[in-house]
Amino acid sequence: MLSDLRTSGMDFDSSAVKLLNELSVCTFVTDSPADRPTPSVADFASWHARVRQSGVPNFKSERIPVPTKLHVSAWRGLLDGFHDTVLCDFLEFGFPVNYESSAQPRVPRTNHPSALQYSSHVDRFISTELSHGATIGPLSPATFSPGLVCNPLQTVPKKASPDRRIVVDFSYPPGSSVNDGIPTGTYLGQPHRLRYPSMDDFIALVVNWAGSRIVVMCDNEASVTVLNSGRSRSPFLQTCLRNLWLCAAVGQFELRAIHIPGLENRLADHLSRWTSSNYHQNEFLRLSAHMHVCEVEVSLQHFDLLTQL
Incomplete structure (x- = not known):
């Protein structure tokens, strides 16, 4: 190239x-x-x-x-x-945890019942982490004393898998946990605000494209299947899909996903570099000429997340 x-x-x-x-x-x-x-x-x-x-x-x-x-x-x-x-x-x-409270967290030295009940999953996870050098131990309480806080573990089931996901709970117990000492509005003394776009933002965005065809080019086959079928095992995603397809029907636009291996997804690659040079703009227009694409102006309010970073 x-x-x-x-x-x-x-x-x-x-x-x-x-x-x-x-x-x-x-x-x-x-x-x-x-x-x-x-x-x-x-x-x-x-x-x-x-x-x-x-x-x-x-x-x-x-x-x-x-x-x-x-x-x-x-x-x-x-x-x-x-x-x-x-x-x-x-x-x-290393990333600072940003714990700013003067009081040390008071955390019970016991894991959650879901970790105790599935202790073999926890043991297997710890062994794997040790083999990769991602975890050290076992440790005595005095190794990092003072300043050592042991947060409880819990497990949750993985989708379509007999294994369980191991979670370190920084939010327990309420009122004296690690998360209680981490401010939500500042990081390292600097104010910040992070807002994720909501489903309503997404629906408002696509309503503006009535009568158009929206093509999602993705290298993840599972995502392509979910978007095209309108079905998901996740209740939350299923609700989102119902709202999306209702919006498509009312707004008279079509949404389709196609699978393209990452190395071949040149259109997305050129779009991501659109402002870096005229080359990417020219190549995108050349490669998409047969698709009759058109430019759609989108209000910046739909990308509030980007303006806050």
């Missing part, structure tokens, strides 16, 4: 070419062991003591890299110039 761009004579700026060159050779994660040896429990205890003594999150002072298979240097290179570069620090040095 890059050779075609260089010889096409189209307006394709050098920064976009540089980014595509980097994307073609970089790897964001690796299955190979990290260059440094696997840390011991004693290492983690020492790091914990240093960060606690500093009084600020790890990324602000000690900057001790957390064990990870992420190629953080690749992330930093590709996010160069991004407005929120602290994200790369979080990837390398």
Whole structure:
């Protein structure tokens, strides 16, 4: 693709070419062991003591890299110039929990009944996490004392699977849990507001497209089946689908999903880079010419989530 761009004579700026060159050779994660040896429990205890003594999150002072298979240097290179570069620090040095209460959480040292009842599932999960180096232990209460909080585990059934999902409950008990000490309106002292679009927002959006055909190109076959059949095992999704198809009938538009493998979904790829250069706009229009697509203006209020990030 890059050779075609260089010889096409189209307006394709050098920064976009540089980014595509980097994307073609970089790897964001690796299955190979990290260059440094696997840390011991004693290492983690020492790091914990240093960060606690500093009084600020790890990324602000000690900057001790957390064990990870992420190629953080690749992330930093590709996010160069991004407005929120602290994200790369979080990837390398860990995401602060943002617990700001002066009182330590008071959490009962027992798991929920669903974890006790399905203890074999919990044991299997912990063994898997240990084998991947994603969890350390077993630990004694004094290993990270003071400052150690043991949150209860619970299990919930997985759909279409005999296995159960393991959940760490940060919301128990109400009034003295970890989540009770995490403010909802600020993060690291900075105000923030996050609002997810509702089903009503989505319905209002598609009502504006009456008489049109909306095609969802997706590389997830299960999502394609759900959208086209209008059926789901999830009661919530089934309700959403009923509302969506009622909206389609009243608004006289058609919604269809088609499966396209990710590597072949070029139209979506060009749309995601629409503003980066004229090349992607021209290619999208060329590849979609037979589809008779038209541009639809959508109010920014439907994307309130994006304006708050």
